[in-house]
Amino acid sequence: MARLIVTALSEDTVAAPGNRLSNYICVSVTDAEGTPVAGLTADNFKVDPMVAAPGGAALRINSFFKGRLPGFYYLNVTPANMGTWKHGVYIFAVVVEKGKDQGQTLASVLMD
Secondary structure, three states: OOEEEEEEEEEOOOOOOOOOOOEEEEEEEEEOOOOEOOOOOHHHEEEEEEEOOOOOOOEEEEEEEEOOOOOEEEEEEEEOOOOOOOOEEEEEEEEEEEOOEEEEEEEEEEEO
């Protein structure tokens, strides 16, 4: 098993309290030597809201896009079960697995 270096940032550009629009999580994945890890799919990613705004909880990856540069990915997440975003801070655990290689990080966003 090898380590993947994962970094992520989240932005609520269109997501807002009371709606179900996508919250963007931009993810960079490199191997231990710093080489971009290309060719990942949505199945390689898991996102879990470790801390959710009061009344907010489960979410799902709604869509997935590869970035223009190798090793960059966009995850668009939405509340699960017809829920809506709630006002407050969300902290997401982001896990990436490719075969036996894995890495993880945290990303946060203020829904306002």
